[in-house]
Each structure stands twice: as C-alpha cells, then as structure tokens.
Amino acid sequence: MAYFVIAGKPDCEAFVHGVYVARYLEENLPHFKAHIIQKKLGDWEPWLEEINWKYKWHHSYSPLIWKELSMRGGIPHYLGGLSEFWEYCYDYYGLESIISPDDLHKMVEDNMQYFREIEKGEAEKHKNIRQIGIIGLYTDPILSAILIEMIEISDLRKSGGMKIKLYDIHGDVNETMEIVDDIIEDIKPYATIGNLDVLTVVEKMQDILTDCELLIVLGDYSRRDDEMETDWLIRNMSAMFMLSDEINVFAKRDLRVILALDGPVCFNASTLIDTCTSIRIQNIVAITSDVGLGPLKWAAKQANIRLEELSAPPVWGFIGINQFVDLRSAIICSDVYRPYQRVIRNKGGSTLPLGTIETELRFAAYLIEEPEKALETATSGRKKIKKHLHRQPMLAKVRSLISLLKLWYAKEPSDSVISLGICSNGSFGIPAGIAFSQPAILNKNLWVPFKNFPITEKTIQEISQLIPAVSEITEKMNVGPYSAASLPSYYL
Structure with a gap:
C-alpha cells in the first residue's frame, strides 16, 4: 500500500495540480492512498518550519510531498515538491499530467472556494466547543479525580461539547501521552464513551492557550525541607512569570485562570494579577476553601x-x-x-x-x-x-x-x-x-x-x-x- 501526504497552500497551482493527480490515482489504483493537508498563508511557514525540524528536512516551498511506509502515520520518506512527485508517478505508474493554464487557474479558484467553506465550518464547530487547558504534572493523581468529575458537569460543555488540552511543563510529550492513556482507562467507568475523546496532549504552551477559555494550574509548589523562604518564593514567582508571559501573548481577554496548586497559592495568584496585563484580574482566582x-x-x-x-x-x-x-x-x-x-x-x-x-x-x-x-x-x-x-x-x-x-x-x-x-x-x-x-x-x-x-x-x-x-x-x-x-x- 502506498500512502502519500501532499501539503501546501490552497491557492498554490502546483499544490492543486498535485492533489488533482493524487485523487485520480486513488480512484483508479486500489493500493494508492493520499492524505491532503492545506495551510493558509499565515500558517504555512510556521507549519513547514516545524515539519522540517521534526524530520530533519530542508523543504522551502509549496507543495511538500512525502510517502509514509506501510500505513498512514508510518515512517515518512521525503519526496520533495511537485516535480519529484511527477517523476515518481511516471516511473511507477507511467502517468503524465498536462493541464492548460486556464483550466489550472479555474481549479485553484474552485479549491479556494472549497477551502473557505471548510474553514467556515471548522470555525463554527470550534466556536461551539468549550476550550479548557490544564497544566501541571500528570503523575499527580489529582488530575484523574478532577477529570472524572469535570467531564460530567453539563454546564461546562457548550453545544459542541468541550475539549481539554493537557500540557506538562517539565514532562516529555511521549511519556505524558502514555500517562494520559492510563488516565483515560481510569475514567472510563465514570464517563460516557463520547466524553473519552475530549483529552489531547499539546507540546507547547501556545497550543494550550490559543482559544482557551479556562486554564487550570495544578502541581506541588510547596516549600522543600532544605529551602529558604526567599528561595522558595523566587521559585514560585519565576514559574508564574513564565506563565504570565505566555498568557499575555496568546490568551484571550476573557480567559479564566484557576490556581488549584499546593503551596503559596495566594502569592502565586498575586504574581499573576501583577503581571497578566491582557486578561481581567477578577478572572484570576485561587482555590482556598479546601x-x-x-x-x-x-x-x-x-x-x-x-x-x-x-x-x-x-x-x-x-x-x-x-x-x-x-x-x-x-x-x-x-x-x-x-x-x-x-x-x-x-x-x-x-x-x-x-x-x-x-x-x-x-x-x-x-x-x-x-x-x-x-x-x-x-x-x-x-x-x-x-x-x-x-x-x-x-x-x-x-x-x-x-x-x-x-x-x-x-x-x-x-x-x-x-x-x-x-x-x-x-x-x-x-x-x-x-x-x-x-x-x-x-x-x-x-x-x-x-x-x-x-x-x-x-x-x-x-x-x-x-x-x-x-x-x-x-x-x-x-x-x-x-x-x-x-x-x-x-x-x-
């Protein structure tokens, strides 16, 4: 089975031409599958940079085409751009594709119209989902206990449901995903099947704060046995400085922040109130009734x-x-x-x-x-x-x-x-x-x-x-x- 990924900008003629040929091969060859990734102009460059860093590639233009071995999501094998794809199609399938400039221009216009409709639908769907972020150490058993009850709060969900993004400040993403898999197994007896897809693990703080409506901060910030009070407070303050920097850049004005951590929770909340200039200070609260x-x-x-x-x-x-x-x-x-x-x-x-x-x-x-x-x-x-x-x-x-x-x-x-x-x-x-x-x-x-x-x-x-x-x-x-x-x- 041949799995190809074709990524590019929706207004790029080379990208649209490549997609057209890939769809034709899918319809006529039983073992040819294509996955299409479209990124608008503002998102294309950062996405391409991230892919290049991840796979140690050096691609710089649209489209980017690679083959995944054995299965979708398998080991990626870099092909290149449209010319390398043509060469592959000609060598393996004897296929040549010639489209007049006028026809190609019309295909690009059609694709742009289709892309805008997809974007509109995704935006509406995204708008009706409650975006929640949780940051902290996921080895803390408090996370499982919180999730079991959170996903059952009906008022917390919007009409499209809710999405909970998890970010471990000090953890490895792969290790975190394994822990989250265990958490999902823990909460299965308490949650409906439809609620089990609400959890995702993100790699950067930006990913958790973008469009986030509620941010819950967990973790143990309590004083260590051999730690001076000043050093302890500086450690906590530094962590809140890092968080506030990210909030000021990526968060929405109406973001709600709940500190549910152990340690100087009011001191940490005071630091955020002092440094978070982009959100309402009444939306920064600390759990203390416990x-x-x-x-x-x-x-x-x-x-x-x-x-x-x-x-x-x-x-x-x-x-x-x-x-x-x-x-x-x-x-x-x-x-x-x-x-x-x-x-x-x-x-x-x-x-x-x-x-x-x-x-x-x-x-x-x-x-x-x-x-x-x-x-x-x-x-x-x-x-x-x-x-x-x-x-x-x-x-x-x-x-x-x-x-x-x-x-x-x-x-x-x-x-x-x-x-x-x-x-x-x-x-x-x-x-x-x-x-x-x-x-x-x-x-x-x-x-x-x-x-x-x-x-x-x-x-x-x-x-x-x-x-x-x-x-x-x-x-x-x-x-x-x-x-x-x-x-x-x-x-x-």
Missing part, C-alpha cells in the same frame, strides 16, 4: 452534629503562608419548631397542627467550644496523611475546584458565597491589589469580595494579625503594587 474542609470534620465531631449539616467555614489569609479558618462562622442548618398562636389557648386534645418545623441557617459558634483544637487536630492529621502518601491530600481540593466550576459556569446566576483567593479591593482592611482568601461572590460573572459578609470583632482581629506578614512578603518580593486609587477602572 483549607476549611479538613477542620470542618473535626468541628462536626466536637459539636456532635452531622458533617453534611455544616457549610465550609470562611477561610482568610495569604494561603500557603498564613491563614485563619473561622470555624465559629461556619453555617449550620437547624430544624426549628415555630408554634402557632393556638398553642397558648390549647387545653389539650386538639387535632389541629400546633406549629411548623422550618430550616434555619445559624452560625455554628454556639456549638463549637474549642475551634483551636479542631484546627490543630486537622493540621496534624493532614501532615500524617502527607507523610503516609508522600504527597499532599487531594480530595478536599478536588471537591473545592469542582464546586467552583459548577458555580462559575451555572446557567443561572448564583448568590452563593464561597472562600476564594481573589484580588482584594480593600474590603475587611485587606490591602488592595493582592490575592487574599476571603468570602467571594459572583458579580456579572466576575469574582469580587463579598463586603457585606458578617464578621465578628474576633475575626477582624485575626485578619489584622495576618496583614503585617503579608505586607512584608509582598514588599520584599515586589508583588501586588496596586492601590485602591490605581486599580484599573473596570475593577472599581
């Missing part, structure tokens, strides 16, 4: 109530460096008996209802006597899990990320308040312009601080005690230069 999920279990145990009756407590701080989990402000769903007036007059024996049972939301402060003990127990438990697994616990982070995605992409606006690392606007006494974990709410599909969140004097004191260390770090590392007066007008 910090409150661990203590919640111990608080429920201490208060002798079911865990599902408690909502996650507010999480404040520069997560990864310092934080305060306000367990006393966790919300509990309580069943409250509300009697009618007839209870006062009832002398017994009445068959009429005497009241109703209603659900009421209350702060859990009156049930949690020792929040510090619950926080200490949760912290020590997390350290034990990390030591046993040789990695950070992941389930709380997965749960928080999926909850965020469901809120952010819900078809109906939500008034839910969640803890999230977002750009501060000065609320609660937090310095403006840095990413700080605090209660957040959606405003016109952008995350902003929920300044009306009720807090106690004790909470205000705890927040104020976090600020000096945060200010010292941001000043030392020259991060978060914004002030309330210098924030962009679209943010205020």
Whole structure:
C-alpha cells in the first residue's frame, strides 16, 4: 500500500495540480492512498518550519510531498515538491499530467472556494466547543479525580461539547501521552464513551492557550525541607512569570485562570494579577476553601452534629503562608419548631397542627467550644496523611475546584458565597491589589469580595494579625503594587 501526504497552500497551482493527480490515482489504483493537508498563508511557514525540524528536512516551498511506509502515520520518506512527485508517478505508474493554464487557474479558484467553506465550518464547530487547558504534572493523581468529575458537569460543555488540552511543563510529550492513556482507562467507568475523546496532549504552551477559555494550574509548589523562604518564593514567582508571559501573548481577554496548586497559592495568584496585563484580574482566582474542609470534620465531631449539616467555614489569609479558618462562622442548618398562636389557648386534645418545623441557617459558634483544637487536630492529621502518601491530600481540593466550576459556569446566576483567593479591593482592611482568601461572590460573572459578609470583632482581629506578614512578603518580593486609587477602572 502506498500512502502519500501532499501539503501546501490552497491557492498554490502546483499544490492543486498535485492533489488533482493524487485523487485520480486513488480512484483508479486500489493500493494508492493520499492524505491532503492545506495551510493558509499565515500558517504555512510556521507549519513547514516545524515539519522540517521534526524530520530533519530542508523543504522551502509549496507543495511538500512525502510517502509514509506501510500505513498512514508510518515512517515518512521525503519526496520533495511537485516535480519529484511527477517523476515518481511516471516511473511507477507511467502517468503524465498536462493541464492548460486556464483550466489550472479555474481549479485553484474552485479549491479556494472549497477551502473557505471548510474553514467556515471548522470555525463554527470550534466556536461551539468549550476550550479548557490544564497544566501541571500528570503523575499527580489529582488530575484523574478532577477529570472524572469535570467531564460530567453539563454546564461546562457548550453545544459542541468541550475539549481539554493537557500540557506538562517539565514532562516529555511521549511519556505524558502514555500517562494520559492510563488516565483515560481510569475514567472510563465514570464517563460516557463520547466524553473519552475530549483529552489531547499539546507540546507547547501556545497550543494550550490559543482559544482557551479556562486554564487550570495544578502541581506541588510547596516549600522543600532544605529551602529558604526567599528561595522558595523566587521559585514560585519565576514559574508564574513564565506563565504570565505566555498568557499575555496568546490568551484571550476573557480567559479564566484557576490556581488549584499546593503551596503559596495566594502569592502565586498575586504574581499573576501583577503581571497578566491582557486578561481581567477578577478572572484570576485561587482555590482556598479546601483549607476549611479538613477542620470542618473535626468541628462536626466536637459539636456532635452531622458533617453534611455544616457549610465550609470562611477561610482568610495569604494561603500557603498564613491563614485563619473561622470555624465559629461556619453555617449550620437547624430544624426549628415555630408554634402557632393556638398553642397558648390549647387545653389539650386538639387535632389541629400546633406549629411548623422550618430550616434555619445559624452560625455554628454556639456549638463549637474549642475551634483551636479542631484546627490543630486537622493540621496534624493532614501532615500524617502527607507523610503516609508522600504527597499532599487531594480530595478536599478536588471537591473545592469542582464546586467552583459548577458555580462559575451555572446557567443561572448564583448568590452563593464561597472562600476564594481573589484580588482584594480593600474590603475587611485587606490591602488592595493582592490575592487574599476571603468570602467571594459572583458579580456579572466576575469574582469580587463579598463586603457585606458578617464578621465578628474576633475575626477582624485575626485578619489584622495576618496583614503585617503579608505586607512584608509582598514588599520584599515586589508583588501586588496596586492601590485602591490605581486599580484599573473596570475593577472599581
């Protein structure tokens, strides 16, 4: 079987002539197959340069023709341009092709019209697909857990579905593809067959950011045992600088960035807010509510109530460096008996209802006597899990990320308040312009601080005690230069 690939520009006469002959041979020879690649003018040169680099060729014009041995995608054997293709066709098949200039010109016009229709159809199809990018280390088991739930979020898909592109900053593409194949096997029991083709591995950051609507950053950026704090922060800052450089060049204005990493997540988000000038800063968020999920279990145990009756407590701080989990402000769903007036007059024996049972939301402060003990127990438990697994616990982070995605992409606006690392606007006494974990709410599909969140004097004191260390770090590392007066007008 002879497999030929003919690549070129759709307005190139030599390319169109070669395609015409290849199609003729396909129809008349049972063992001749041709694959056609058309690249418009702006894409042709970069594509040709990449092919030359990949196969160590030195081709410089349209068309480029090669033969693949045994099967489509087999070992490529370089032929050259149209003249070399003619020579091959004459030697093997005794075929000569002569077309008048007028006929060839008409063929080029027809091909251009066909190419434009194909481009239009691809653009429409591409427009209706949600483009999602995930960067990080794929050996991290959090990826499988996230994908299992992400592909089942119906609101995350557009009418044409969704496409998830994966990029491993430090990995080899072939190794990454093998890992992704294993991940696909893992998620098969949880996903419909149609969802298994949503994953692709890309080789460059540009490939993941072009047309990307949602970017999720994973990975372990936590401090190493032998690492000084300054060196640790510089390492994290350098990684965010590299990411922001790519975002500023290739990303769309409305790109949403979610940092779901371990380590100084608010510091990293602050760095992106400082350096990403091409996207909205309210679209840069850091997962922080997972910090409150661990203590919640111990608080429920201490208060002798079911865990599902408690909502996650507010999480404040520069997560990864310092934080305060306000367990006393966790919300509990309580069943409250509300009697009618007839209870006062009832002398017994009445068959009429005497009241109703209603659900009421209350702060859990009156049930949690020792929040510090619950926080200490949760912290020590997390350290034990990390030591046993040789990695950070992941389930709380997965749960928080999926909850965020469901809120952010819900078809109906939500008034839910969640803890999230977002750009501060000065609320609660937090310095403006840095990413700080605090209660957040959606405003016109952008995350902003929920300044009306009720807090106690004790909470205000705890927040104020976090600020000096945060200010010292941001000043030392020259991060978060914004002030309330210098924030962009679209943010205020």
